[in-house]
């Protein structure tokens with residue numbers, strides 16, 4: 291099979307500040323896009339989707355491994371690729387047609403040819419009549435149409451899209467997604483193949499021929515799911531729902547193997563990092579939010595199917611998955627065979643009085659959340675029962691980029707404070723053992 295573009299064993303490390311080693315974002319990733327197919331990269335926030343796209347587009351180099359495009363090794367901006375960004379990335383001081391022509395500037399075409407091609411691309415995205423408008427005069431949906439026109443105008447071999455619809459309101463996103471799909475199905479699409487990044491499961495199943503699932507910590511390919519539906523993919527077809535539900539299960543069960551011929555074998559994680567209490571990242575979720583979700587599920591009846599639950603609860607999928615993650619981490623919920631069950635502890639946590647909930651939460655974090663347990667043990671062992679925040683931040687810095695280390699610290703504090711295990715004194719920048727714990 292003729293692959294147009296492929297990433298071969300691509301890894302990416304970013305240096306941590308102050309020479310504290312490296313942060314692995316992608317680990318041995320193999321991804322292929324063949325001529326004539328739409329591939330979706332599906333993964334949760336932080337799985338390295340955007341980084342992989344940038345590497346395949348030749349905008350940043352891989353730390354190891356390589357990218358091949360049309361049989362050549364990519365070494366600088368990849369001429370086979372044009373990109374559509376979530377943020378539109380239009381130049382505000384240029385008109386619609388000038389923004390679109392921008393894509394052609396580097397290709398050495400004459401003025402007339404440029405204008406002709408730009409007008410055609412503008413027509414394709416349904417913006418004729420708006421050639422001389424400025425971005426600020428356009429709605430979000432129209433701005434993204436310009437984003438598409440600017441990519442279409444170069445007639446790239448592969449169109450890359452990084453969450454192209456996620457900055458738009460639901461209805462606008464739905465319309466534009468449908469139009470893009472129609473163009474593809476009609477065979478008039480101005481690119482041979484498409485690689486789209488998304489964390490929206492339905493969007494992936496709707497648009498793609500194959501869905502490559504990325505896992506986190508570090509980003510790696512879990513497997514590929516073939517969307518064996520006739521085009522256009524009918525959302526009401528039983529098979530559509532089956533595939534969507536399957537992908538929901540995959541996304542909510544990080545250890546679940548993804549059935550596929552292309553699955554890369556599980557790699558041993560490097561350097562025993564995972565055994566450190568600081569290496570298991572906490573989902574950034576407030577305790578009240580966890581109990582809120584549990585309460586809702588208790589009300590709806592336990593054994594709810596994960597697929598569609600986010601939608602029924604009117605939560606963005608990513609937020610929903612993070613809350614569910616936290617509930618599972620605390621052993622308040624279990625996900626198996628696509629259904630969420632609330633554990634007896636979870637039910638108690640959601641329904642007991644605040645004080646009883648706190649006591650239970652304290653037990654669960656001490657048992658299942660190593661970072662909070664470690665902070666508590668450290669404070670207990672200190673004569674003055676306090677410790678500089680920097681001590682823990684430095685430990686976290688070994689595993690996460692600075693902003694994420696801070697976020698991990700804040701979540702650990704929030705959970706520890708709720709459990710009344712410790713307090714954070716923001717003025718002195720010190721953690722102090724909670725009075726109840728100190729007394730015990």
Ligand SMILES: Nc1ncnc2c1ncn2[C@@H]1O[C@H](COP(=O)(O)OP(=O)(O)OP(=O)(O)O)[C@@H](O)[C@H]1O
Nearest residue numbers: 304315333334335336337338339340341342489691
């Ligand atoms: N230049 C950089 N320096 C350090 N870390 C980086 C850099 N770029 C990305 N990262 C880190 O790499 C990880 C993956 O980032 P990336 O943006 O590729 O993820 P993503 O899957 O696209 O996430 P999202 O769904 O939130 O867009 C993140 O933890 C991010 O903080």
Ligand SMILES: [Mg+2]
Nearest residue numbers: 339340341452
């Ligand atoms: Mg991204």
